[in-house]
Amino acid sequence: MTNRRTFLAGALAGLAPIAGIRGAWAADDAFPQRPIKLVVPNPPGGPSDIVARFLAESMRATLGQPLVIDNRPGAAGLIGTAAVASSPADGYTVLVTSRSNHIVAPLVQQGAQVDPAREFAPVGLALRAVGILATPGKSPWRTLREFIAQAKAQPGKLFYGSAGIGATNHIAIEQFKSLAGIDLVHVPYKGSGPLITGLMGGEVQLALLDFSSAQAGLKGGTIAPLAQTASRRLSSMAEVPTLAESGFPHFDPSFWIGLAAPRATPAPVIARLNKALDVALADTQMKARAQINGWELVGGLPQVLEATIRQDMADFPSLVRRLELKT
Numbered sequence: 143m144t145n146r147r148t149f150l151a152g153a154l155a156g157l158a159p160i161a162g163i164r165g166a167w168a169a170d171d172a173f174p175q176r177p178i179k180l181v182v183p184n185p186p187g188g189p190s191d192i193v194a195r196f197l198a199e200s201m202r203a204t205l206g207q208p209l210v211i212d213n214r215p216g217a218a219g220l221i222g223t224a225a226v227a228s229s230p231a232d233g234y235t236v237l238v239t240s241r242s243n244h245i246v247a248p249l250v251q252q253g254a255q256v257d258p259a260r261e262f263a264p265v266g267l268a269l270r271a272v273g274i275l276a277t278p279g280k281s282p283w284r285t286l287r288e289f290i291a292q293a294k295a296q297p298g299k300l301f302y303g304s305a306g307i308g309a310t311n312h313i314a315i316e317q318f319k320s321l322a323g324i325d326l327v328h329v330p331y332k333g334s335g336p337l338i339t340g341l342m343g344g345e346v347q348l349a350l351l352d353f354s355s356a357q358a359g360l361k362g363g364t365i366a367p368l369a370q371t372a373s374r375r376l377s378s379m380a381e382v383p384t385l386a387e388s389g390f391p392h393f394d395p396s397f398w399i400g401l402a403a404p405r406a407t408p409a410p411v412i413a414r415l416n417k418a419l420d421v422a423l424a425d426t427q428m429k430a431r432a433q434i435n436g437w438e439l440v441g442g443l444p445q446v447l448e449a450t451i452r453q454d455m456a457d458f459p460s461l462v463r464r465l466e467l468k469t
Contacts, residue, residue, distance in 0.1 A: 173410065174205055174233065180211050182238045183215060190399055191213060193437075197419065201419065204422070205418045219240075219242055219247050226402075229404060233403060233415060239262070241454060242397075249459055259455050264445070265416050266443075267440040267442065268401065269398070270438040271435070272370055273352055274367050274379075275368045275369045276351050276359075277365075278366065279366045284366060285368060285383075285388070286389070289347075289348065301328075301346040302315050302328060302346055303329045303330075311349065316464075322390075334352075341365060367379065368388075369390075371385055371395055372436075401447075403415065420441045
């Protein structure tokens with residue numbers, strides 16, 4: 143996979159003239175005049191919902207209006223995504239989006255009625271949630287290189303788990319298999335909870351977990367970390383190498399979360415939302431929450447999220463076709 147830093151740098155350089163307009167946009171203070179709805183296309187309690195509630199709290203001070211959370215789960219996130227796409231393009235309905243509903247679900251879900259990559263304007267990339275390539279605590283290997291060596295010695299004999307067919311961590315480990323040149327057997331579970339239980343019990347030998355959900359197992363010793371997806375080691379996991387340090391500098395399976403609005407939303411409105419997002423991400427309390435939850439805060443111009451989406455759209459369609467993931 144293309145190095146994300148190289149890709150983003152090139153994309154942003156090409157869009158520099160657009161970036162220069164931001165100052166003029168930010169001068170428009172007419173928006174907002176009433177509460178803003180943040181639509182989360184997932185159930186309460188998940189990563190996107192947690193991030194949305196933190197952002198709503200912080201962005202209110204900048205925008206001068208409350209941000210109301212509206213959870214609309216269903217169809218792998220496409221119900222809530224479609225609802226925002228069909229809303230008035232006035233900035234008062236904003237999507238809390240992620241790689242899962244913005245990229246993967248439209249590719250996997252048969253007859254999807256929304257194309258987020260075309261129908262939304264990016265507001266900003268909020269964060270990347272650090273993931274952990276993990277193995278059962280009782281496994282004999284303690285580094286990713288050791289695991290790969292074992293997998294190569296026993297092709298088709300080791301198992302990896304995912305949160306379900308077509309889940310982000312399913313596709314990510316398929317990418318990893320290809321890059322590492324190994325053969326693992328996929329075991330799909332019905333969600334992250336059963337996956338973690340299966341990993342702890344040794345039913346599978348590898349899984350990609352988000353930082354927060356893996357904490358109990360890591361502290362209890364029932365899960366052992368092999369590598370983290372952060373661009374640099376988190377201070378709370380300073381002993382765990384990054385994927386780049388483990389020999390995979392171009393593999394980025396981190397789970398990103400951003401904000402997007404219907405494509406025709408006026409540029410001054412996008413700019414106001416983007417500024418509020420950046421201020422929220424710079425907040426001391428938000429940084430403390432990021433440290434606890436294993437988030438890499440990003441921010442910046444809308445083009446940062448645009449470039450991330452473009453990169454995913456260059457990578458994921460071929461993977462979905464190869465895995466025959468249409469449902």
